Amino acid sequence: MQPARSRIFGSTRELGSLKRFLSSQELMARDKKYGSKHFEPLPVVLVKGEGVCLWDVDGKRYLDFLAGFSTVNQGHCHPRLVKVMRDQAGMLTHISRAFYSEQHGELGEYLTNLLGWEKFLPMNTGVEACDTAVKVARRWGYKVKKLPNEQATVVFAKGNFWGRSIAALSASTDPKCFTDFGPYVPRFDRVPYNDLKALEQKFKEDPTVCAFMVEPIQGEAGVVVPSDGYLKGVRDLCTKYNVLWIADEVQTGLCRTGKRLAVDYENQRPDILILGKALSGGLYPVSGILTDEKIISCLEAGTHGSTFGGNPLGIRIALEAVKVLEEENLAENARKLGEVLRQELQKLPKDIVTEFRGRGLLSGLVINKDFAEGWDICLKLKEAGLLTRPAHGQILRISPPLTITEEQLREGLNIITTVLMSYK
Structure with missing residues (x-):
């Protein structure tokens, strides 16, 4: 025995x-058998x-x-996060966005004041937040930039990784992600990472581009840091050609790189900022996008939503998670x-x-x-x-x-x- x-x-x-007790080998064997x-x-x-x-x-x-x-x-199981999770779980966990909650507006107010955008739209996972950013950018392309119907193009940096949904793999240049999963989302294009000349050439030759989505540091590609000035160049080109800059900071955001945001290294402000991962400290899936009224107002009631996105439990944890990052x-x-x-x-x-x-x-x-x-x-x-x-x-x-x-x-x-x- x-x-x-x-x-x-x-x-x-x-x-x-x-x-x-099951041994580790038995546990792994069970996982492989049923997973x-x-x-x-x-x-x-x-x-x-x-x-x-x-x-x-x-x-x-x-x-x-x-x-x-x-x-x-x-850190794992931060006591402040564990406490608010337990407290909120005993009070109210989920009502959907069919109703208001105390927590939803509180997190939005805190993040917009802290990071400098006007609106916060919460989701669950990083890939959902990235997908939301693409949806919002396409809507803006039709309603504000006045692109022809069904023609809005989103450009991505080669080597990107933002998940494994159909949209995410459609943007990927990694064969492991996209092989044998087609057909792919149309009007997704790609340019080399850290190459401003290629980006401008794409903007020049394709007037249907509504957005450029890029990681300030490419994580999954192998922690690829761009040249100094690249982010400023992206900002300048997007402004020049009336293209929304979407910064995917799901991995780099919230203090990981030594600043609140990786874009802070060049003091640049994207049109849409994507957050996830550390937004809830690993206790619950919480993600979202930060942007301004003139962009997010392109979504009307019924055009976007999530059953769990913005639920009181996740939002309460996220608020405390960001406060921990700041206060510590x-x-x-x-x-x-x-x-x-x-x-x-x-x-x-x-x-x-x-x-x-x-x-x-x-x-x-x-x-x-x-x-x-x-x-x-x-x-x-x-x-x-x-x-x-x-x-x-x-x-x-x-x-x-x-x-x-x-x-x-x-x-x-x-x-x-x-x-x-x-x-x-």
């Missing part, structure tokens, strides 16, 4: 009156999170250097520790790490594939007590919760350095 384990870390199955194989998880079964740390079913502690793909910026000064922590991260990782041998990318605590290490595959490195990191995943095979993501301390960061950097140097 297996020895007793703390119930904090366990999973059980009932066999009459006898309770036995869909559309994603390949790292082989670890997690049951507890607190701050920057995670624990598996065996009670082993890990440093989380992925943060749910930059979602738990506030997590943008500054990301900026300060991001410099430590850069300085230390740039010391690694160039024959192992060919490039460091990133801003703040959104970073990527490009690994020389002649030494090791990214997946194999992540498996070794797991064994050493650190969790992350590769992007595009050879780019090691480094995006811990923003609550991380310098001591915890250096502990993680030591693990990364030790594992990488073991390949020498």
Whole structure:
């Protein structure tokens, strides 16, 4: 009979009156048997999170250097977020937008005052918020720019990633996303990322363009940071050609890069800003767009909606999540520790790490594939007590919760350095 384990870390199955714990291998086997194989998880079964740390079913502690793909910026199970979630769950969780709630307007007021737009439209997931931005931009194209019916074109940067809905994969240039899922959404076009000449050429040759959607830093593409001046150039070109600039900050927004928003590095203001992920600190799916009255007014009653979007539970959590980021000064922590991260990782041998990318605590290490595959490195990191995943095979993501301390960061950097140097 297996020895007793703390119930904090366990999973059980009932066999009459006898309770036995499932092993991690049994749990993973069950998942594979009954789940869909559309994603390949790292082989670890997690049951507890607190701050920057995670624990598996065996009670082993890990440093989380992925943060749910930059979602738990506030750290796992932040006590303030847990409290408001419990309090709100016992009061009112869902009424749909058929009625008013106290929370909806409160979050809108807070975000618009904090970030400098006039209106906030809440949704649930990042891909829904991106889809909403595209819908609003097309509506604006017909109602304000007066484009011919069914001709509004949206341009995207190549290498973009904003989800896996039909619209998102229609904008993608990654064959893994779009192959065998057509037909695709029409009048989506693409230009190279970080290329202002190509963008202007597209605007010149196609007067039906209503919007350009771009990530200020491309996350899933491998933490690709554009040249200085690119965002200002995007703003200038969009203004010149009467095109809406949509900034997808689902991953880069809310302090991750060392500022509230990645566009703040060039002090630029997009026409539509998309937020998600850290907007709720990982406790509940909340996303949305920020824009101005002249743009959002193109939507009339009945033209957009979501059953769960703007529900009291999600909105209350989101409000507290953003307040935590502000009151705990997590943008500054990301900026300060991001410099430590850069300085230390740039010391690694160039024959192992060919490039460091990133801003703040959104970073990527490009690994020389002649030494090791990214997946194999992540498996070794797991064994050493650190969790992350590769992007595009050879780019090691480094995006811990923003609550991380310098001591915890250096502990993680030591693990990364030790594992990488073991390949020498």
